[in-house]
Structure formats: structure tokens, C-alpha cells
Amino acid sequence: xxxxxxxxxxxxGAGAVGSQVASLLRQHADELADxxxxxxxxxxxxxxxxxxxRDVELPHELFTTDAxxxxxxxxxxxxxxxxxxxxxxxxxxxINSGADVVTANKALLATHGxxxxxxxxxxxxxxxxxxxxxxxxxxxxxxxDSLAGDRVQRIMGIVNGTTNYILDRMDKEGAEFAEVLADxxxxxxxxxxxxxxxxxxxxxxxxxxxxSLAFHTSVPLDxxxxxxxxxxxxxxxxxxxxxxxxxxxxxxxxxxxxxDAEGTPAESISVRVYPALVDREHPLASVHGANNAVFVQxxxxxxxxxxxxxxxxxxxxxxxxGDVVSAARRHIAGGVGVGESxxxxxxxxxxxQVTTRYQITLEVDDEPGVLATVAGILSDGRVSxxxxxxxxxxxxxxxxxxxxxxHKAQEQDLSDTVDKLAASGVVDRVVxxxxxxxx
Amino acid sequence: xxxxxxxxxxxxGAGAVGSQVASLLRQHADELADxxxxxxxxxxxxxxxxxxxRDVELPHELFTTDAxxxxxxxxxxxxxxxxxxxxxxxxxxxINSGADVVTANKALLATHGxxxxxxxxxxxxxxxxxxxxxxxxxxxxxxxDSLAGDRVQRIMGIVNGTTNYILDRMDKEGAEFAEVLADxxxxxxxxxxxxxxxxxxxxxxxxxxxxSLAFHTSVPLDxxxxxxxxxxxxxxxxxxxxxxxxxxxxxxxxxxxxxDAEGTPAESISVRVYPALVDREHPLASVHGANNAVFVQxxxxxxxxxxxxxxxxxxxxxxxxGDVVSAARRHIAGGVGVGESxxxxxxxxxxxQVTTRYQITLEVDDEPGVLATVAGILSDGRVSxxxxxxxxxxxxxxxxxxxxxxHKAQEQDLSDTVDKLAASGVVDRVVxxxxxxxx
Numbered sequence: 001x002x003x004x005x006x007x008x009x010x011x012x013g014a015g016a017v018g019s020q021v022a023s024l025l026r027q028h029a030d031e032l033a034d035x036x037x038x039x040x041x042x043x044x045x046x047x048x049x050x051x052x053x054r055d056v057e058l059p060h061e062l063f064t065t066d067a068x069x070x071x072x073x074x075x076x077x078x079x080x081x082x083x084x085x086x087x088x089x090x091x092x093x094x095i096n097s098g099a100d101v102v103t104a105n106k107a108l109l110a111t112h113g114x115x116x117x118x119x120x121x122x123x124x125x126x127x128x129x130x131x132x133x134x135x136x137x138x139x140x141x142x143x144x145d146s147l148a149g150d151r152v153q154r155i156m157g158i159v160n161g162t163t164n165y166i167l168d169r170m171d172k173e174g175a176e177f178a179e180v181l182a183d184x185x186x187x188x189x190x191x192x193x194x195x196x197x198x199x200x201x202x203x204x205x206x207x208x209x210x211x212s213l214a215f216h217t218s219v220p221l222d223x224x225x226x227x228x229x230x231x232x233x234x235x236x237x238x239x240x241x242x243x244x245x246x247x248x249x250x251x252x253x254x255x256x257x258x259x260d261a262e263g264t265p266a267e268s269i270s271v272r273v274y275p276a277l278v279d280r281e282h283p284l285a286s287v288h289g290a291n292n293a294v295f296v297q298x299x300x301x302x303x304x305x306x307x308x309x310x311x312x313x314x315x316x317x318x319x320x321x322g323d324v325v326s327a328a329r330r331h332i333a334g335g336v337g338v339g340e341s342x343x344x345x346x347x348x349x350x351x352x353q354v355t356t357r358y359q360i361t362l363e364v365d366d367e368p369g370v371l372a373t374v375a376g377i378l379s380d381g382r383v384s385x386x387x388x389x390x391x392x393x394x395x396x397x398x399x400x401x402x403x404x405x406x407h408k409a410q411e412q413d414l415s416d417t418v419d420k421l422a423a424s425g426v427v428d429r430v431v432x433x434x435x436x437x438x439x
Numbered sequence: 440x441x442x443x444x445x446x447x448x449x450x451x452g453a454g455a456v457g458s459q460v461a462s463l464l465r466q467h468a469d470e471l472a473d474x475x476x477x478x479x480x481x482x483x484x485x486x487x488x489x490x491x492x493r494d495v496e497l498p499h500e501l502f503t504t505d506a507x508x509x510x511x512x513x514x515x516x517x518x519x520x521x522x523x524x525x526x527x528x529x530x531x532x533x534i535n536s537g538a539d540v541v542t543a544n545k546a547l548l549a550t551h552g553x554x555x556x557x558x559x560x561x562x563x564x565x566x567x568x569x570x571x572x573x574x575x576x577x578x579x580x581x582x583x584d585s586l587a588g589d590r591v592q593r594i595m596g597i598v599n600g601t602t603n604y605i606l607d608r609m610d611k612e613g614a615e616f617a618e619v620l621a622d623x624x625x626x627x628x629x630x631x632x633x634x635x636x637x638x639x640x641x642x643x644x645x646x647x648x649x650x651s652l653a654f655h656t657s658v659p660l661d662x663x664x665x666x667x668x669x670x671x672x673x674x675x676x677x678x679x680x681x682x683x684x685x686x687x688x689x690x691x692x693x694x695x696x697x698x699d700a701e702g703t704p705a706e707s708i709s710v711r712v713y714p715a716l717v718d719r720e721h722p723l724a725s726v727h728g729a730n731n732a733v734f735v736q737x738x739x740x741x742x743x744x745x746x747x748x749x750x751x752x753x754x755x756x757x758x759x760x761g762d763v764v765s766a767a768r769r770h771i772a773g774g775v776g777v778g779e780s781x782x783x784x785x786x787x788x789x790x791x792q793v794t795t796r797y798q799i800t801l802e803v804d805d806e807p808g809v810l811a812t813v814a815g816i817l818s819d820g821r822v823s824x825x826x827x828x829x830x831x832x833x834x835x836x837x838x839x840x841x842x843x844x845x846h847k848a849q850e851q852d853l854s855d856t857v858d859k860l861a862a863s864g865v866v867d868r869v870v871x872x873x874x875x876x877x878x
């Protein structure tokens with residue numbers, strides 16, 4: 001065996017991902033050393049509870065509750081604790097003590113990313129976070145490096161496995177949301193408290209990270225428009241299927257041609273998470289189960305898609321270990337860390353300024369002139385109709401269902417128009433309003 | 440504008456990709472400077488013929504026929520000439536004069552990769568080559584870096600757009616190979632001399648590059664088994680379709696559990712390019728037209744797929760510019776280049792040792808006992824039958840067509856067995872023998 005330089009690796013957290021990282025670091029030690037050009041010595045694992053049960057067996061003497069002592073002794077610190085504190089404090093300590101850091105902590109990066117990247121820049125350290133968006137799928141390096149010479153126009157990502165699993169089963173089985181969620185919880189695909197997933201919080205964190213990378217702009221989490229999937233019901237799924245669509249929770253990051261306050265053309269971006277109609281022929285429509293995929297449209301490269309497992313302990317561990325090898329190679333090569341590129345500094349617009357196509361489903365009185373009234377309200381509201389389909393529903397044949405596909409319209413116009421429709425007297429019920437993405 | 444350090448960029452070659460790179464470097468100069476943290480100054484473009492017509496308009500004063508003078512003055516050299524010489528000599532000169540180099544030259548890397556990487560190691564330079572495999576698709580960084588902590592088990596790649604375009608049209612239109620090829624040539628999807636594409640030479644070069652990265656082993660081009668698609672006819676496409684398959688030209692890079700000369704378990708790899716049957720439900724089956732996709736199976740990460748445009752001037756330019764930005768960031772950060780990881784040094788086995796499933800189509804006399812004879816020959820040859828389908832063909836009803844699906848069998852056994860079937864007296868014709876990939 002080659003005699004490599006020895007690098008001290010500290011691990012913070014030994015949950016589903018952490019325990020797999022520790023196990024693989026030990027199991028493949030020789031191979032990883034050959035790849036990194038350095039021996040990666042796992043010197044300790046900081047945990048809150050020394051006696052907690054772990055997913056894999058690890059030597060007892062590696063565990064410690066003294067994270068701070070462990071951190072200052074390390075060349076590379078892997079943070080897999082999750083949450084904001086003490087993860088943030090530990091990462092900053094690691095950076096300031098001269099270590100490179102690897103993290104999968106999307107919540108932390110989406111909220112304190114600039115602070116952490118700035119701290120790393122100050123001391124020339126590098127922050128690696130391939131596992132923080134879309135799990136095992138290599139998407140950070142492609143956006144950060146491979147597409148650094150291109151201009152990303154749009155990203156549409158299925159970045160939350162739990163919601164994709166639920167929507168996919170609702171689509172395939174014609175089941176209701178609550179029913180599939182309960183089953184997903186029983187099977188371990190959804191947490192006991194599913195809020196972070198089904199309300200889109202997890203996807204919004206990942207969207208902030210992806211948009212920051214793609215647009216070279218620091219995107220704060222609160223600039224991400226977020227809607228979850230709890231309002232999606234069987235009726236909406238069935239209607240989508242009949243119209244050749246599937247409903248997916250998408251993280252959409254988009255470059256917009258807008259104008260500034262003086263009316264001068266100036267680019268801006270939109271970052272939003274919501275359930276949307278996707279054409280069944282679109283590559284994203286064929287992403288099933290708990291898988292993730294990120295569809296990227298770039299000016300020169302055209303359409304790209306990255307597909308794989310979005311979560312899972314061992315899958316995510318793969319991304320973390322790739323980062324650890326990169327960190328080790330950088331230690332050997334020397335040089336300072338390469339900071340995040342945020343100099344484009346594009347403004348993030350409110351959801352009201354975004355334009356997409358929509359599908360509006362209404363229940364109306366089945367009387368002469370109703371459709372004309374509806375069409376008039378849309379036209380007055382600057383919402384242009386692309387398709388209309390009217391079907392009679394109900395046994396009394398007094399109610400009709402109208403499905404309107406719009407051309408691209410501005411969200412604010414659309415939203416105001418839907419309010420007017422609801423108050424118009426001819427509309428009994430606004431059944432659903434869904435955006436159509438992917439063209 | 441920020442006052443950045445100025446880096447001198449030299450471009451060798453101004454063909455379809457080179458002219459786009461030059462154009463984008465100039466067009467997006469400010470933006471690229473912000474991303475790289477350095478001004479990327481295109482100082483010259485070396486060409487053979489100063490008066491040749493270019494795809495895009497570029498200032499005449501940038502062009503020179505004196506590549507060597509240009510190279511020694513540059514911080515970053517982009518080689519987009521193609522071919523082995525003088526590209527090899529120029530790249531080595533660039534490396535030895537202290538430049539980082541960016542190349543899309545798959546032929547050169549597949550044949551002289553080790554020499555070039557070794558030269559870069561000697562002086563601490565870095566070689567970037569994202570555009571050398573699968574065009575615009577970011578696949579080099581994911582394999583080199585993101586999956587560096589994982590163990591890749593298998594890669595199945597559609598890495599040649601021309602052959603995928605031809606096979607896709609044959610599949611969709613029920614057309615013959617020659618007919619679609621002629622059309623592809625007329626449309627510019629295939630070259631006047633299509634040998635490099637249709638005989639699999641281009642795919643074999645990319646397979647050598649992908650396998651080298653995935654298995655941390657320097658894979659020489661002549662270790663890649665190569666078959667083209669010229670023998671694929673309408674009958675084979677139709678039969679594949681009827682059986683739920685599609686025929687794709689695949690680059691397969693596989694890790695094998697073999698034994699060494701003493702019988703000790705020792706890993707090896709297989710790298711091969713051939714047309715294969717792919718299940719229509721497999722993600723690779725939905726890669727249409729001239730698109731490329733690389734499906735990766737890794738021990739921890741599971742299944743990943745990378746999809747996008749495999750060729751095209753501006754698409755490939757995206758990958759090249761990503762490399763240029765990376766090279767610039769490295770120049771600013773300092774440190775030496777990170778060498779290629781080839782220390783696994785796994786042996787590449789001959790095609791005869793590879794095991795896959797097969798589909799064998801035979802025409803036999805429609806007589807009692809024939810199927811028993813065929814089954815006996817297969818069994819004697821250690822080829823286990825999974826499925827058999829016999830249909831009577833021809834007006835006289837004297838000939839039957841037998842389609843045999845095998846379990847995994849060793850290529851050498853299969854090939855010997857097919858020879859025995861052909862010579863058996865009961866087989867009129869071996870219609871086709873195709874591997875089945877993707878399980």
C-alpha cells in the first residue's frame with residue numbers, strides 16, 4: 001500500500017446518513033485512500049446520546065459528546081446533525097479552525113448559507129454540500145462547475161421524494177391524499193409529522209440552494225414562494241390524467257426578462273415550489289416513487305436531466321463521501337477554497353409577477369350565456385383562453401363543469417380574475433386552479 | 440465592474456465547437472469574469488487556414504496559424520482541433536509551459552490519456568475534459584468527484600447521438616438502416632463517412648474515458664470491445680418491438696467479480712460497445728433522437744441517470760466553458776492540479792468472459808424433435824433457456840422461427856453454442872443473436 005498523508009476526519013451526527021458514512025469510510029478505507037491520495041482517518045463521531053441505537057455497528061470508542069474538541073483536531077469535518085443549531089456553530093468553528101467542511105444540511109444552507117460561505121472565504125476553506133439537494137443525485141457540481149460557463153434559464157426539480165411518492169400513488173391508484181399519506185407513514189416514506197414534506201418546506205430549502213447556484217445569486221429562503229400538496233385530491237388527479245397531465249410538486253427556478261423601476265430591461269429570477277400540471281410526455285412525468293429528478297434548461301447546453309434517489313441513508317452517504325474525497329484532494333493539492341459565485345445578485349420577484357399557463361376548473365350553472373360571462377371576466381382580467389371544455393355534471397343536469405386552459409398569464413392577474421369569477425354569480429364553485437409547467 | 444486578475448486564454452481550433460466557444464467567451468465576458476473571479480481574455484485562435492469560413496463572425500486579428508507562440512503565452516489552453524496530431528503535441532506543450540488545459544478531444548484522451556495526465560501531474564497542471572464524453576451532459580465531474588466515494592458497478596450509456604437517431608427512427612418508422620442513414624446524412628445528423636459513428640468507434644472512445652473514471656483504472660481503447668449497428672435491420676427492430684424491447688447502441692462499463700490466475704477472488708472490469716436489447720420500461724429506452732444519456736449504477740447511490748444533448752456546437756461549447764471557468768477558479772485559488780485517480784488498476788477482461796442475457800432467433804425446419812435438438816445443444820453449451828417462442832413462418836409452413844431468451848450466459852459459451860446450432864443440420868439460419876442489457 002502506498003504511504004499516504006493522513007487526514008483527520010470528524011463526523012458530527014450518526015443518524016441514518018451519518019452511520020452509513022462512518023461505516024463506508026471504514027469499510028472502503030484503502031480504496032478511498034487510493035482515490036483521494038490521502039488516508040481518511042475517522043477520528044471521532046460527535047453525538048448527543050452515546051447510548052442511542054445506530055443503524056450500523058460502529059466501535060464504541062469513536063463516539064464522543066464533546067463535538068468542539070473533536071472539531072478543532074480535524075482536517076475535514078462532516079456535519080450530518082441537521083437543524084440550525086448547534087450545527088451552525090459547529091460548522092463555523094470547523095471553518096475557523098482551518099478545516100474543510102462537508103454538510104448535507106439543507107435547512108442550514110438555505111437560511112445561513114451566506115454566513116457560512118463568507119466565513120469559509122475569509123480563511124480560504126471550502127464548503128461541500130452535494131448531499132444537500134436531491135440526495136444522491138450529483139447536481140451541485142454540475143450547476144456550480146459544469147454549467148458555470150452557460151446561462152441557466154430554468155430548473156424544474158422533483159426534489160422531495162415523499163411528496164413524489166404520494167402523488168405518484170394517487171395518480172396510479174386513484175387514491176385520496178390522506179389514505180396514501182397514512183400508508184406512506186406506515187412504510188417509512190413519510191415522517192410522523194409530515195409537514196416539512198407535504199407543505200413544501202423541504203423542497204423550498206432545496207429550491208433556494210439550486211437557485212443560488214444556478215443564478216449566481218444568494219437566494220434567501222423567505223424569497224421562495226411555497227405551496228404544498230395537501231389540497232390535491234382524487235378529483236384533481238383524475239382530471240389531470242384525463243387531460244394528459246400528471247401533478248408533480250415542482251421546485252421551479254426561473255430567469256425572467258423584466259424591467260427595473262426606470263423601465264430599463266433587467267433580469268430577475270423567480271423561485272417557487274408548488275404542485276403543477278406536467279405533460280405526461282415530459283421527462284419529469286416519468287419520475288416515479290420516491291425518486292428525484294432535476295430538469296435544467298440552459299442557453300447553450302439545452303435541456304439536461306439528472307435523475308436518481310433523492311433520499312435514503314446509504315444513497316445520501318454516497319454524495320457525502322464524494323465530497324469528503326474532494327475535500328481530501330484539495331488538502332493535498334493546496335490552494336485556497338473556491339468561493340460561491342453570487343456576483344450576479346439578481347432580484348427575486350414576488351409570485352404575483354410570475355407568468356405561467358393555468359388550468360382553471362369551475363362548476364357553473366348550465367344556462368345560456370354563462371360561458372360568455374366567464375370568457376368576458378377572463379378577457380377583462382388579461383387572461384387569454386387557449387382551450388375550453390364544458391361537460392354537464394350532476395344528475396339534475398343543471399350544473400356544468402368548465403375546464404379552461406389559459407395562455408401564459410401573470411399570476412397576479414390570474415389570481416384577481418379567479419376572485420372575480422368566484423364572485424360573479426354564475427360560478428358555483430372554483431374547483432381548482434393549477435399552474436401548467438414544462439413548455 | 441470589479442477589477443479582476445486577467446487570465447490569457449488561447450483557443451486551438453475554430454470549428455463547430457471552437458467558434459461557439461470563442462463567441463460565447465466574448466459575448467458573456469463580464470458575466471464569466473464574475474463567475475470565475477478572473478477576466479478571461481481570449482488572446483488568440485490558432486487555425487490551419489486563416490481564410491476558412493466560420494460558423495460565427497469573429498475578429499480577424501484573433502486568428503493565427505502560429506499555435507506554438509500562442510500556447511506559450513497562455514494561462515489556459517482550449518484544444519478543440521480534434522484528431523491525434525498536432526493536438527497531442529500542442530496539449531503537451533501547453534501543459535509544460537504551465538497552462539491548464541481544456542479539451543473535448545475524446546480520440547486523443549482515449550488513446551493518449553495516460554501520457555497527457557502524467558505530463559500534467561509532473562508540473563501540477565490540470566486537464567479538464569467535460570466535453571469529451573456525452574457532449575453537453577455533465578458526466579465527467581459526477582464520475583470523477585461526486586461518485587469518488589462510492590463504487591460504480593455499471594454504466595450503460597447512449598453516448599453517440601448519430602446512432603441513437605438512426606435506431607430511434609428505425610424503431611418508430613419501421614424503416615431500414617440504409618434508408619435512415621441516407622436521410623440522417625442529408626439532414627446533417629450523420630457524416631458523409633459515417634464509419635466512426637455507425638461502427639461504434641466514437642462510442643468506444645467515450646466508453647474508455649467513462650470506464651477509466653468510473654473504475655479508477657486507465658482503460659486503453661484497444662481493451663474496449665466494439666460492434667456497430669450496420670447489421671441491425673428492420674426485421675430485428677420489429678422483433679425487438681414485439682418482444683417489448685428497443686435496440687440501442689450501448690457503451691457498457693461493468694465491474695465484475697472474477698478470480699485471478701490462482702483462483703483468488705479479484706475484481707475486473709469489462710468495457711464494451713454493441714447494439715443491445717433494452718426493455719421499453721428502462722429509462723434508457725425513452726432516450727430519443729440524437730440525445731445521449733448515461734445510466735449509472737453505484738453501490739451506495741443506487742441508480743442515477745444523466746440526460747441531455749450529446750453533441751452540437753453550442754451545446755458542447757457549454758461544457759467547454761464550464762471547464763474554462765473551473766480552470767480559472769483554480770488559477771485564482773492556487774494549488775496544484777488534482778491528478779486522475781487510476782490506482783485501482785483493474786484488469787479489463789476479454790468479451791468472451793462477459794456474461795449477459797441473450798436473445799437468439801433461429802429459423803428451423805418445422806419438424807418434430809427439432810426443438811429438443813436445439814435445447815440439447817444449448818444445454819450442452821452451458822446456456823440456460825429462460826423463454827422459447829416458436830412461430831411458423833413462410834407460406835409452405837415448413838419453416839418455424841424460434842426465439843430463445845437465455846438466462847445469463849458467458850459470451851464464449853454462447854458464441855460456441857451458436858456455432859454448433861448453425862452447424863447442427865436442424866437450424867436453417869441464425870437470424871440474430873442480441874445481448875439483453877439493463878437488468
